[in-house]
Amino acid sequence: MTRKREVHASVKDQRLIEKRRDQMVKGAVTLIKKKGFHRTTTREIAKSSGFSIGTLYEYIKTKEDVLYLVCDSIYDQVRGRLEKVICKENYSIDNLKQAIENYFKVVDEMQDEVLVMYQEVKSLSKDALPYVLKKEVEMVTIFEEIIAGCVKNGYMDLEEKEVELLAHHIFVQGQMWAFRRWSLQKLYSLEEYTTMQTKFLLQGFSIERQI
Amino acid sequence: MTRKREVHASVKDQRLIEKRRDQMVKGAVTLIKKKGFHRTTTREIAKSSGFSIGTLYEYIKTKEDVLYLVCDSIYDQVRGRLEKVICKENYSIDNLKQAIENYFKVVDEMQDEVLVMYQEVKSLSKDALPYVLKKEVEMVTIFEEIIAGCVKNGYMDLEEKEVELLAHHIFVQGQMWAFRRWSLQKLYSLEEYTTMQTKFLLQGFSIERQI
Amino acid sequence: MTRKREVHASVKDQRLIEKRRDQMVKGAVTLIKKKGFHRTTTREIAKSSGFSIGTLYEYIKTKEDVLYLVCDSIYDQVRGRLEKVICKENYSIDNLKQAIENYFKVVDEMQDEVLVMYQEVKSLSKDALPYVLKKEVEMVTIFEEIIAGCVKNGYMDLEEKEVELLAHHIFVQGQMWAFRRWSLQKLYSLEEYTTMQTKFLLQGFSIERQI
Amino acid sequence: MTRKREVHASVKDQRLIEKRRDQMVKGAVTLIKKKGFHRTTTREIAKSSGFSIGTLYEYIKTKEDVLYLVCDSIYDQVRGRLEKVICKENYSIDNLKQAIENYFKVVDEMQDEVLVMYQEVKSLSKDALPYVLKKEVEMVTIFEEIIAGCVKNGYMDLEEKEVELLAHHIFVQGQMWAFRRWSLQKLYSLEEYTTMQTKFLLQGFSIERQI
């Protein structure tokens, strides 16, 4: 697992730090969702987190730390939920299908968070960005492994580069459900979208077509 | 063509307005690319446009107008270049392939612009947003028409909803080349990417598979 | 008559200067009435005067010149209308009554102008102020002369200082009708107001009471 | 007593708010006296109040709030000092004389404040204006009550409308001492002015004349 970027806190009590940062992330997400990170003030974040501006700064050093914490937390959640359904032992097309379905479902349920993260990463400093991007890579890697497993087990026939592309593909199609919702969600239900995407992805890539 | 949102200018001379706004957009894109819209100041924009802050405000009313102008201009450029290669009379798979290839090439050449637009649209006011989204819809529609033409001409076999999805697909894969460049462009050249995407898209969707 | 303060003009043609300044004053008064001098921009003044900002500055040197011109013009108008009814030969109580009545009428008709002048003089530079105040003194003097005439002719019995005070009194009561209109004009018609004021002023000051 | 218009403060401590606003009003009056409200900058106000621009804005929301606070405070002071000498039980001509004398004295001592208030009220927004005008009405009402008391007690013989006019009269003559000082205070001492005004006002209005 990626080593986290340290965010300075004046307070020593680790348990408290975690508790406060949890409140902070929850409060911040709501606000960022509504107004974007830049238009959200630290005072607002403090307030919606349930403590004072002074206290906020006991647990972070700069406003940007909040954004990092938020992004970090969202990735961890998405990833956490995604990993639950994957059977690392025995990769199969079904396994991949389930992973996709599950991933799309998570994205659907965490639409706002995904959106927030997507649109605000660029506001992270050069310092924090790599940590977050690494997390993204890790998520793509999850799909890559499944696909590679399928290839290895003979369920798909893809070159290595194609494996990577397909993983990206899936990852992006998931995000697409969130950040193109104004357009896609008028056309399809989540089920339809999942079915169609799965079908096309597998038609395009899987070995099934050759049967 | 979509009616443009009027951006107020104090200056009367239409030709001058266009010239100055061109300078402005060029200057602004460079800056926004580097620092994001929010971190870019109006004074910086004025300076990099080659005129004073006072002059800048002779051609816009608020800072946000700059962003709108930037987004608007980028869409127009992408669209303009895209439309050049399309043969509206006689839609064919080849035509679609060319459109995709061309679209990917445009995105590649305008990476920065595409990225800027993509990440900053959300900063547009509720007022300006629809105009820009409409432009996006129009671009997706371009692909939709080609695909629908192919279906009509018997080159593909898709239901209407699938046509739309495929159009979205293409559009997003193009953008993906820009906003996931840090990851994709390490793996593939533009040609590779284009070839693979085209292959998969057509394998997934086209009637060829049934032959 | 008070020597006017010179206001610099780049244009030479005196007739044109007068014409343009007339337009200017008319345009400016309307605007100042509505928004106050400070909130009125030179561009607005130019526009409502019927010429460009460039032309405006051909006839004045600074924005404040406009205010001076406006104040000057208003005083001249009030004074001009006031002097029409005064019979300088043969001062009498009746003459005074008529002057008061007429003055109040003028104030009533030029309420906005009086108000403008009254509230904006303080914005005049130390340079221009004396010229305007002098005009005010001149107006008070008009009443002073009438009253002094009445005293001389035996119609009133007042010491010199009382003469001045009464003149001020009348002058202020007139202005009061304009700048306390929100309160006074709800209570009285102009006629009532004039009658009452005249009655009280003369009861308080005139020799009639001793008869 | 008139309900005050709320002026937003970010600071919670009510005592502090009052203290800071006191500083603010004192600092602001000095400046406005000298340069007028519009030419006075918020930074100047902050500085002459003894705190930073940031702190200033912790206690107000807009520059105009300062003006409102100033006007409000001046009225309260004038009114407060005026009410001290009034014997509400037993209205008499003497009581009225004292009230006038006292009012004129207050105006004399607070000349600058009265002037400021007088010339700047019109700069108040449509929002704040009514609150200030109400205060003025209340002050006129104070005189009205005394006069009405005198009439009731048989010391004066006036119709209702005349009572109001007289009250206005007194109020305006007081203000006149402040805003026509450049002219009046060259001619009279405060005592002279008070004596003469009182004499004339009572000659003009009181029942004494009928004895």
Next chain:
DNA sequence: TATGAATGAGCATTCATTCAT
């Protein structure tokens, strides 16, 4: 003379951050 584009000093206001209590 008339025009109006260009200029930039100046202003109100915000907000991240600190620090004394």
Next chain:
DNA sequence: CATGAATGAATGCTCATTCAT
């Protein structure tokens, strides 16, 4: 640890004034 008052650099925007055409 928690609080919230204080700070002032930074920013968007305005507008009087100039000057080339």
